[in-house]
Amino acid sequence: xxxxxxxxxxxxxxxSPTDVCILENEKELxxxxxxxxxxxxxxxxxxxxxxxxxxxxxxxxPDLRPIKTxxxxxxxxxxxxxxxxxxxxVATYSTGSALLALQLNxxxxxxxxxIANILIAFFTILNSNPGIKYHIGYTLDQRMxxxxxxxxxxxxxxxxxxxxxxxxxGWLGGLCMNMVFDxxxxxxxxxxxxxxxxxxxxxKDCIGFLCFQLIxxxxxxxxxxRVNVPSIVSCFMTLxxxxxxxxxxxxxxxGPGPLYHEKVxxxxxxxxxxWISAMxxxxxxxxxxxxxxxxxxRFASSSKxxxxxxxxxxxxxxxxxxxxxxxCASACKGLYGETYWTPDEIVEQWLxxxxxxxxxxxxxxxxxxxxxxxxFLNLTQNGYSCGxxxxxxxxxxxDIKRGTLFVQLISWVVQPWTFxxxxxxxxxxxxxxxxxxxxxxxxxxxxxxxxxxxxLSQLDFFTLSKKGSYWFDYGxxxxxxxxxxxxxxxxxxxLIYQVHEEISPNTEMLNFYxxxxxxxxxxxGGLYYILSLIFPFKHEKxxxxxxxxxxxxxxxxxxxxxxxxxxEESQEVLYEVGDQRVExxxxxxxxxxxxxxxxLRIETKLRPKKRI
Numbered sequence: 001x002x003x004x005x006x007x008x009x010x011x012x013x014x015x016s017p018t019d020v021c022i023l024e025n026e027k028e029l030x031x032x033x034x035x036x037x038x039x040x041x042x043x044x045x046x047x048x049x050x051x052x053x054x055x056x057x058x059x060x061x062p063d064l065r066p067i068k069t070x071x072x073x074x075x076x077x078x079x080x081x082x083x084x085x086x087x088x089x090v091a092t093y094s095t096g097s098a099l100l101a102l103q104l105n106x107x108x109x110x111x112x113x114x115i116a117n118i119l120i121a122f123f124t125i126l127n128s129n130p131g132i133k134y135h136i137g138y139t140l141d142q143r144m145x146x147x148x149x150x151x152x153x154x155x156x157x158x159x160x161x162x163x164x165x166x167x168x169x170g171w172l173g174g175l176c177m178n179m180v181f182d183x184x185x186x187x188x189x190x191x192x193x194x195x196x197x198x199x200x201x202x203x204k205d206c207i208g209f210l211c212f213q214l215i216x217x218x219x220x221x222x223x224x225x226r227v228n229v230p231s232i233v234s235c236f237m238t239l240x241x242x243x244x245x246x247x248x249x250x251x252x253x254x255g256p257g258p259l260y261h262e263k264v265x266x267x268x269x270x271x272x273x274x275w276i277s278a279m280x281x282x283x284x285x286x287x288x289x290x291x292x293x294x295x296x297x298r299f300a301s302s303s304k305x306x307x308x309x310x311x312x313x314x315x316x317x318x319x320x321x322x323x324x325x326x327x328c329a330s331a332c333k334g335l336y337g338e339t340y341w342t343p344d345e346i347v348e349q350w351l352x353x354x355x356x357x358x359x360x361x362x363x364x365x366x367x368x369x370x371x372x373x374x375x376f377l378n379l380t381q382n383g384y385s386c387g388x389x390x391x392x393x394x395x396x397x398x399d400i401k402r403g404t405l406f407v408q409l410i411s412w413v414v415q416p417w418t419f420x421x422x423x424x425x426x427x428x429x430x431x432x433x434x435x436x437x438x439x440x441x442x443x444x445x446x447x448x449x450x451x452x453x454x455x456l457s458q459l460d461f462f463t464l465s466k467k468g469s470y471w472f473d474y475g476x477x478x479x480x481x482x483x484x485x486x487x488x489x490x491x492x493x494x495l496i497y498q499v500h501e502e503i504s505p506n507t508e509m510l511n512f513y514x515x516x517x518x519x520x521x522x523x524x525g526g527l528y529y530i531l532s533l534i535f536p537f538k539h540e541k542x543x544x545x546x547x548x549x550x551x552x553x554x555x556x557x558x559x560x561x562x563x564x565x566x567x568e569e570s571q572e573v574l575y576e577v578g579d580q581r582v583e584x585x586x587x588x589x590x591x592x593x594x595x596x597x598x599x600l601r602i603e604t605k606l607r608p609k610k611r612i
Contacts, residue, residue, distance in 0.1 A: 015547060018467045018540060025465035029057035048399040059148070060462045061395040063388065066135040066553040067298045071225060074299040078228035079309025081235045082296055083124070085377040086286045087317035088238035090172040090370055093325040094341045095285060102274045105262050106326045110319065112278035117318040119517070120283055121311045124290045126445045128310070129454065131294030132303045135553050138292035138385070139392030140461045145440075145447045146484075148464060149475030153484070155389045157436050161288050162386035164414050165433070166378055166407050170216070171416035173374035174209030175344040179367025181208065182351055183360040189351055201417040209417075213408065216375060216383065220404035224384040225299045227376055234372035239317070241369035244362070245346065246324045249331035257330030259339070277514035280434065282322075286314075287434035289381050291441045295388050296380070343370055383407055432495050435516055439487035439524035443480050446529055453543045459550050460541065469541040479531040487524030491516045 015023070047056060054062045074082075086092060099109040130141050138158065142151035181204075182189040193202040201209075219227070250256055283290075293310075300306035325341075332340040332349070340346045347366055350359045387403030398406075448454060460468040464475070472478070494513020497505035512519050545562055552567040559566055 019459065019547070021467045022459055022463045022465045025463045025468075026057075026459070029059060029462070029464065030055040043397070047396050048402070056396050057462065059395060059464070061391060061399055063391050063399045064137070064139055064395060066458055066551045068135075068551075068553050069555045072135070072299055072301050073225060074228055074296070074306070075301050076305045076309040077232050079296075079300070079306050080313035081228060081231040082380060083289075083310045083313030084235040084317045085231055085373055085380065086289060087314070087321045088235045088242070089169075089373045089377050090176065090342055091169065091285055092318065092321050093242070093343060095282065095322070095325075099278050099281065099322075100259060100326065100329070100339075102278055104271070104274055104278060106256075106260050106323075106330065108271075108275065109278060109326060110323055112275050113282055113322045114315075114319055116279040116282040116517070117315045119279070120286060120290060120318075121314045123441060123445075124293050124310055124314065125307055126449075127290060127293040127441055128297035128300075128306055129303075130444075130448055130456065131297030132300050132306055133454070134456050134458060135298045136456075136458070136461065137295040137298055137388055139388055141294050141444055142392070142440075143461055143470045144452070144456065145444050145477060145480045147472040147475045147477040147480075148468070148470055150472070150477055150481055152393065153481060154440050155392050157440070158288065158292060159386055159389045159393075161433055161436060162382045162389065163407055163411055164416075165288060166382040166386065167411035167414040167416040168419055169374060169378040169382065170213055170411055171205075171209055171419070172342075173212035173216075173371060173378060174205060174207075175342060176208075176367055176371040176374055177212045177215075178204055178208040179344050179347045179363050180371065181211075181367075182348065183363040183367065186351075186355050189348070189355070205417065212371070212374070213412070216378065217405070217408050219375070219379050220383065220387075220401055220408060224296070224380065224388075224400065227379060228299075230372075231376045231380065234369070234376050235317070237369040238373040241343075241366045242321060242324050245343065245366060246328055246331075248362075249328050249335065249346070253331040253334045255331075255334070256327050257332070257334035259330035259333055260327065273511060273514050276518065280515060280517040282318075283517045284432065284434035286381075287437045287441075288385070291437040291444075292385050292388075295385055379404075432498075435491035435495065435513075435520070436488055438516065438520045439484045442487075442521045442525035443483055443528050446525055446532075447480070450529065451532055451537065451542075455543045455545050457541050457544060457546050458553075459546050469539050469544075472537070477537075479528060479535060483524045483528035483531065486527050487520040490523055491520060 048061050048063075050056050050062050054065065056062075099112070100106070102109075104112070130136055130144070139151070139155060142154035145151075146154055178188075188204065191202075191204045193204070195201065195203060195206075297306055328346065329339045329341060332338060332346060336349055338345075338349075340349065343366055347363045351363055353359070383404045384400055386407040387398075387400035387405075390398045390403035390406060391400060448456075457469050460470050465471070490509075491513055493506065493509040494511075494516075497503055497510050498513060545564060548565045549559060549567040554562070554564065554566075556566070558564075
């Protein structure tokens, strides 16, 4: 055997035998198996729209594939607005005031909020990187941690919470709509309720809720990445409205009001738990957004812009709006003898005192500002997110548009008006959401950073091959499932005690519930890490990346950094010798690069001719 033949023998293919199996399985999943039966023909007609070069299967559709470079347009202000929306909204404004029900004063409540916001930003940044680096969303992230089949568990949890929160925020949006309608007509302001006393809402509340739901529906046809600009505008509109409300109320009252000067009478031990509970309540309102951050971090034009935007968008508005809400509530207590927790209550008081052009203008501007923030908050945090999740359950038949329309139509069944009967009901609804999402966030962080060392295979997300790195055991990562259930189970008793006050609580379990923001990561995260050490996951593609940019989603700079070959639409056998690529290998081409004989690379015919 001569030297040239030996060099060819020692050359290695770019696509490994394992990837060959995965590519073949992927091709089988994408094949059109349309039958002749009537129901098969109907199903083929309702498949999601897709291009020939962007196929669909039981695991993928165009909305699930990694985001291309041209679509990654979100910069600093986009992420500032995305995380500003939950703060420039009624929920944050109201929750800041509701925290006073924990018998903390304003100063201590703000201290708890600041710490919680920093923790939220920290968690969110850690959850951003699968989306930033590999441009994948929450749905694929669930396949990474729970397995291809086990991912349905995390997706279904998120779908359920999205439906509840969509209705919840939709109801608040309806209250904001009524501020606009109240400015148009005094008769609407004083509309009589025609519902029976057993119905926990008024006719006016019902009208506002239905109108807000109708306004949201056309936005289902807008791509999620395109709502960044109106979200930025709505954030600043709401900021000016809050500043105006706070300035007017404090000025008219001659100070911040009686609540600001109240002293805390709680024992030090109880006070500590109320601090922890306040932080958990605050975190719970945005826990869903923290968990599915990859859905939007994949739109980032750079990691730096994403990190700085979300950090400042979380900490600054979160602290200011909560403080403004509590100061407004305190001033209202001094002015009107009532602690108004929502902007619509304050505006209604103004209109009832003096239905003048000045108060009507204030009602309109405050109403339209909060309505816009509620609209884009609900769409980005729940509507589009639920659409993305549902696309992961039935990729061939549901995309983001169809999934968003689904949650819009079904969200009313949660009866969100019942959340606002009492302040305790409001707190209970808000403080329970994070129990279900926090374990997912923590397990995802451990899996991405500790187990896979921040290296993922995009190709394996879309295969049912047992050779895929997300197959685990029969398509399920039992260690992640057990850790998730352990965290949720530990939090459920405290939630029951909180809702049913007539039950004598177990102090330890109730305290666990109050501090689940700190305790669930220890339970679920610690258990998952220990199980991973005892039963290590062994796979030849663990901590490995794809050799080829199969989805044509990386920039030249990213490809160079990861040592990945670019995607090409059509390519036969390609040899790489030194810095040159030649389609046919011969001794002459090799002789020009004598020093590179041992570094010869051969890309085989198994390289894709079509986009994977």
